[in-house]
Amino acid sequence: MKLGLLRDKCRKKPMEGVKVNLARTTRRFSAHTIDEYEYIELPRSFEMNAGCARVSAQHTKFPEGFIFGVATAAHQIEGAWNVSGKGENVWDRFTHTQPEMVADLTNGDVAVDSYNRYLEDVEALEYLGVDFYRLSLSWARILPNGRIDEINPDGLRYYHALLDALAEKNIKPLVTLFHWDLPQKLQDLGGWANPELVDYFYDYSDLCFREFGDKIKSWITFNEPYEICEDAYGDILKAPGLNSHGVGNYLCSNTLLKAHAEAYHLYDQIYRPKQGGNIMISINSIWYEPSDPNNEEQVTLAETANQFKFGWFAHPIFTEEGGYPAQMVENVARQSEMEGLARSRLQQFNDYWIQRIKGTSDYLGINHYTTFLVTGPGVDPTAKSPSWLKDIGAVTTMEVGGDSASTWLRVYPSGFANLLRWCKRNYNDPIIFITENGFSDRGTLEDYGRISYYNDYLSEILNVIYNDDVNVIGYTAWTLMDNFEWRAGFSERFGFYYVNITDPNLPRTPKLSVEYFKQLIANRELPQDDRFKEPSLKAREDLHVDFDRVLNELSKPNARELARLGNHACPLRTLKFRSVNFGPFSLPLPQDASIRFNLGPGSQLQILSVTFERLRGAIFRSAATYLPLFKHIRQ
Secondary structure (H helix, E strand, O other), rough: EEEEEOOOOOOOOOOOOOOHOOOHHHOOEEEEOOOEEEEEEOOOOEEEEEOOOEEEOOOOOOOOHHHEEEEEEEEEOOOOOOOOOOOOOOHHHHHHHHHHOOOOOOOOOOOOOOHHHHHHHHHHHHHHHOOEEEEOHHHHHHOOOOOOHHHHHHHHHHHHHEEEEEEEHHEEEEEEEEEOOHHHHHOOOOHHHOOHHHHHHHHHHHHHHHHHHOOOOEEEEEOOOHHHHHHHOOOOOOOOOOOOOOOOHHHHHHHHHHHHHHHHHHHHHHHHHHHHOOOEEEEOOOOEEOOOOHHHHHHHHHHHHHHEEEEEHHHHHOOOOOOOHHHHHOOOOOHHHHHHOOOOOOOOOOHHHHHHOOOOOOOOEEEOOOOOEEEEEOOOOOOOOOOHHHHHHHHOOOOOOOOOOOOOOOOOOHHHHHHHHHHHHHHOOEEEEEEEEEOOOOOOOOHEEEEEHHHHHHHHHHHHHHHHHHHHHHHHOOEEOOOOOOEEEEEEEEOOEEEOOOOOOOOEEHHHHHHHHHHHHOOOOOOOOHHOHHHHHOOOOHHHHHHHHHHHHHOHHHHHHHHHHHOOEEEOOOOOOOOOOOOEEEEEEEOOEEEEEEHHHHHHHHEEEEHHHHHEEEEOOOOOOOOOOOOOOOO
C-alpha cells in the first residue's frame, strides 16, 4: 500500500495525520517521487481510511485467540492478616516491626479487604470483560507455619469460594503459588537462602495442585524471582530485607530455581495428566539499552545487564545449554577473586540440576514496566560491595522516557518491543505470556497517563507480533484496583479502580481507564475514541516521532532535559516543511520545549537547537544526525 503526500495542496486535500515511529519504520519504508506525487511506501498491513483523510501506520487489531486479563496479589489486596487461622508472613513482620520502611506508613493488615469483598472484585472483573484473572494464593493463609502438618481449613474455604465466584462469571483463574509473602516461620529457618525450602515449596505446591487443580488450569510458580532474591535478600527493598548483598541473593536464586523445577515436574508428571493444565514462571525485567547505540562497549554492557537481570532466571530454563548465563558466571567469579574469596559467590549448577531445571515452563511469563540506559563501564554509584549491581560492571541511568508516580518507572514503550524481540532470539522463539504491565499515578480518576501507557505499550506488542513474529498470546494489566504497593504503600496507584483507603467501606470507584480496557477487550482492538485522549492533546495533529535515537546523539545535559519530556511518541502540534531539501523544520513539543533541525547532506536529520521556556530561553546546540525518512516529502 502506498500513502501519497501531495506536493500541491490545491489538487487534493493532504493527509491530516500520520503516525510514524522513526526508529522502526525507516527500516521498512522507502520513498519515491513520481510526477506530482511524493509518497512513502508502507507495509500492506497498514490501514488507510477512505478519502485519504487519515492514515495510522500501526497495527490496532489483536490476533484471534489473544487473551486479556488483570492481576493482583494476595498480600496486596486481601487484608485479614491474622483472621481465621492465617499465619504471619514476612511482609506482616516487616511492616509491623519497621513501619517507617513504607512510604505512607500503611501496611497489608486490611489492604483493600478483598478477603471480605471478593465478590465486589469479581463484579468489577465481569464489568471489564476479562478472559482471566491473575491472583495469588497466600501460603500462610493455607499453611500457617509453612509446613504441611498444619492446614488451615478457612484458607481452603476462602480460595474455593473465590474460584467458584470466578467460574460463575466464566472468568478463568491464572494462579500464582508464590508472590513474595513467605510464611515467617520458614523465614526464621533462613527462607530462600536455605536449600530445605525446595522441599517445603514442593509440599505446598502439592497441596494446592491437589486441592484446587480441578478449578485452576493455569499456574505460575514464582512471581518475579529477581525481586525475591535481589531486593529481599540482597537489599532492603523488599521483605524480609536481609541486605545480604552479593551473597544471599545468589543463595536465594539457587534454591528458588530448584524449587520451581521440582514444582513443575510434580505438576507435569502427576497432575497434568489428570487435570490438563499448564504451568510457568513469571520473570520480570527492566530492559537495558545502550545510551549510544553506536557505542560498541555500551552495546556489550547492555547485553551483560540484560543477562544479569532477565537471563539470571530465564537462561537456566529457556536455553538449550541451561545454567546461569556464562557472562554472569564469569563476572561474579572475577569479582569474587578480586575480593580474595576462594570460590565464587555464584556457583553454577551441577549437571543434574542443569538438566532438571531446563525446559520447566510451558510459557515464558514476562512482567515488564520500564527501560534503563547503560552509559558505560564501571561500578554503578548506587552499588554496594559486593553486590549483584557491582558484579554487572556497568553504570546505568533512568534518564529516559516519560514520568510516572514511581521513580523507577520510566515510560518507554519501544524498550518493551526490544525486550520481546530479544527474548525471541535468545530463548528459541518461546510462547510469551505478558503476566504484568502497568502504570502508576497518584490516583486520578481521569487517568489519561495510564490509558496512554497501555495504548503505547500494547501498540508495541502488536508491532512485534505482526512485524517480527514474536509469539505473544496473552496480556495481563497490573492491576485491578489500587492496592498496597509494598514499600510504596498506597502512595503509588496502579489500579483501574480507585480505592479510598480513608473510607472504612473501601469503595472501588472506576477510573476512565476502566472504559478503555473494557472496550479494548470487547473489540480486541486498540480503542480510538477521543474520550480516551487527554483534552490538551485532542486538537493536535496525530503525528508521532520517536526521538530516542536523536537523544542518544545529544550531549548528556541535553539528553537529560529531553528525556524528562518523554522522547518516545512525542505528540506534535505542527509539522512544517518550509523548503524542498534542506530547509528548517519547526516542531513545538507539547510541554515546554521546541526543537529546530535541518535536513543535512544525505537527508540526515540535524538537530540545531533545543529551547526550554522554563529555563528562560536557554539554548543547547548539538549536531546530531538521524534517519533519512523525509527526503522526498514536501508540503
